[in-house]
Amino acid sequence: MSTVSARLDSPEGKNPPQPVPRLSLRENLVGLAEMRRDQLAFLVRSVRTHGDIFHMRLGGLPTVMVNHPDYLQHVLVDNHQNYDKDNFLYRATRTVLREGLIANKGGEPWRRHRRIMQPSFSRSSVADFTTNISDLTGGLLRQWEEPAGRGAVVDVTTEVANLALRIVLRALFGVDADDRGRRFERDFLEVNAIAGDFFRFPFPPLSWYSPSRNRLRQLIREMDGFIAYLIDARLARESEKPDLFTLLLNAMDEETGTGLTHEQLANEILAMIIAGYETSSNSISWIFYQLAAYPDIQRRVHDEVDSVLDGRVPTLDDLPRLTYTRMVIDETLRLFTPAWQTMRHAVDDDVIGGYRIPRGTDVYLNLFTFHRHPDFWPDPARFDPERFTPEEIARRPRHVYQPFGSGPRHCLGKHFALTELHIITAMLAQAFHITRPEGQAPVGFAPLITLHPKGGIHLRLHRR
Numbered sequence: 001m002s003t004v005s006a007r008l009d010s011p012e013g014k015n016p017p018q019p020v021p022r023l024s025l026r027e028n029l030v031g032l033a034e035m036r037r038d039q040l041a042f043l044v045r046s047v048r049t050h051g052d053i054f055h056m057r058l059g060g061l062p063t064v065m066v067n068h069p070d071y072l073q074h075v076l077v078d079n080h081q082n083y084d085k086d087n088f089l090y091r092a093t094r095t096v097l098r099e100g101l102i103a104n105k106g107g108e109p110w111r112r113h114r115r116i117m118q119p120s121f122s123r124s125s126v127a128d129f130t131t132n133i134s135d136l137t138g139g140l141l142r143q144w145e146e147p148a149g150r151g152a153v154v155d156v157t158t159e160v161a162n163l164a165l166r167i168v169l170r171a172l173f174g175v176d177a178d179d180r181g182r183r184f185e186r187d188f189l190e191v192n193a194i195a196g197d198f199f200r201f202p203f204p205p206l207s208w209y210s211p212s213r214n215r216l217r218q219l220i221r222e223m224d225g226f227i228a229y230l231i232d233a234r235l236a237r238e239s240e241k242p243d244l245f246t247l248l249l250n251a252m253d254e255e256t257g258t259g260l261t262h263e264q265l266a267n268e269i270l271a272m273i274i275a276g277y278e279t280s281s282n283s284i285s286w287i288f289y290q291l292a293a294y295p296d297i298q299r300r301v302h303d304e305v306d307s308v309l310d311g312r313v314p315t316l317d318d319l320p321r322l323t324y325t326r327m328v329i330d331e332t333l334r335l336f337t338p339a340w341q342t343m344r345h346a347v348d349d350d351v352i353g354g355y356r357i358p359r360g361t362d363v364y365l366n367l368f369t370f371h372r373h374p375d376f377w378p379d380p381a382r383f384d385p386e387r388f389t390p391e392e393i394a395r396r397p398r399h400v401y402q403p404f405g406s407g408p409r410h411c412l413g414k415h416f417a418l419t420e421l422h423i424i425t426a427m428l429a430q431a432f433h434i435t436r437p438e439g440q441a442p443v444g445f446a447p448l449i450t451l452h453p454k455g456g457i458h459l460r461l462h463r464r
Contacts (some may be wrong), residue, residue: 017354017355017356018345018354018355018378020054020055020064020355020356020357021050021051021053021054021055021355022056023050023054023055023056027056028056028057028256029347031046031056032057032059032060032201035059035200035201036201039200039447040445043366043369044368045455047067048371051410052066052067052068052071053352053353058277058362059088059200059201060203061202061362062200062361063362063363064352064362064363064364065365066352066353067365067369067370067373069370069376069398069400070353070397070399071353072370072402072406073399073406074353075352075363076344076365076405076406076407076409077406079350080408080409081347082347082348082350083344083345083346083363084105084107084344084345084347085103085104085105085106085343085344085345086105086106086341086345086401087343088343088362089341089343090103092198092199092206093195093449095195096191096195096223097267097270097271097274098267098270099264099267100113100264100267100270100271101114101268101412102275103273105345106409110409112253112255112258114408114412116252116253116259116309117248117412118412119247119251120244120247120248120251122410125244126416127316128421129171129416130315130419130423132170132171133167133420134313134314134315134423136166136167136425137163137423137427138313139396140159141427142161142208144159144432145431145460147461148432148461148462148463150463151460151461152460153437153460154458154459154460155284155458156161156284156288156289156457156458156459157281157282157285157453157457157458158456160284160306160424161185161278162177162182162185163424164276164277164278164280164284165181165184165273165277165281167276167277167280168276168277168280169181169273170278171243171244172230172243172244172245172269172272172273173230173233173234173245174234174243174245175233180207180226180229183221184273186224187219187222187226188219188223188274188278189221190215190219191216192219192448192449193283193448194212194216194219195448195449196446196447196449197212200275202344210240210364224270227270228266231266242412244272247382248260248265248268248269249265252389252430262392262393272413274410276413276416277415278338278450279339279450280338280421282338282452283329283332283336283338283421284421284425285320285457286336286453287328287421287425288457288459289436289443289459290328290331290332291429292434292435292436293383293436294383298433298434300324301324301325301328301429302429304322304324304429305322305325305429305430306425308321308322309426309448311429313427314423314426314427316419316424318368319422319423319426322422322426325422325425326388327385327387327388328425329418329422329425330387330388330401331383331385331387331388332383333403334371334377334401335383336451336453337367337368337403338369338403338450339403339450340367340368340447341366341367341368342361342365342367342405343362343364344362344365345360345361345362345363346361346362347359354453367403368395368447368451371403373400376396376397376400376444377400389402411419430464431463431464432461432464433461433462433463434459434462435459435462436459436460437459437460443457
């Protein structure tokens, strides 16, 4: 039992741990319907009413929600060994991603995979792929020259999703996306919708035979087929340039001297492709949307890229000087965190904030509500990149901002993702001024397993 857990039985404790406050039966019954209708509104209202820790039935299943940086720090960092991913959210995710790093419940199998894969995502490894990011982004911007000359509206979400998929396939395999890649993209979007519906109302089980569950199995088979095709094609040819596939294929665990099996490699590649394009494409879309909504902020980004780059394509060395652009990215990730929810399972009894967490409890962490906590983010719904000046960052608790998670299970692709977002945003700002179409209604949220813009983002392009 952990040191923190041992406090449960300590007779010397002045304040014995209390049970976690519970939503009433009526609130849970109403919430069951509201989760299906508007999950975000239900969660926001529950946090506003019940505070930073409370027990509810999420999708009908008993769950403790925590919403304070000290509590997230405890679960994800300080006592992380007591919390694994053996919960219904990740059991559903494992239907698609199997035992890859993202969905693996934890323990030694996860630690071994992490040790093997970690070096492939270091800052130095990411530096090798920045030219691919800028080259492919330049290709998209050239395609946009013609519609921008007419001041036309483009489907940003669809276009940048294709760009993000091309970037991750080039980084992984040194190949370009073809019709198979675009079909994979459509397949996963449908999988994401089915999984999102299941999380809001986890019935019937994913293992059942029903039209939606049969469709899910078909989509997974098609996605697996795409991964097998990529691996076989890559193994059949030599590559002069480094790619992530080569790094992972040759990676060894220093403690055991073993690498990934073929099945493990396929699972990790599937997870990397999904995480690498899905979250990035949503983030890029939201960044563009915010720049269009705030002309003064967009103007400052234009001024910065013009001054720092002077018309050059950005390199990795340029990014530390594009400070305001990075602040815009960070503020966008706060309000529109793509991986907007996660969950842990208590392996043993614990105490969080003076409240008893019994063994077997599922603990829900929602970054949408967390990144809008009014105690740490004044006027939290307001888009304000100035929140991320060094002075403002220093004033906040360390773990109040975590779009990539924290602790041992933080996102392995963090450096790649931030580099990608930084380069794409800078290159867009060099080339175009973007506006929202006249009369366009505000874009809402589609809370799937990741946070999508509902209906996609469509913006008007103008050449600079």
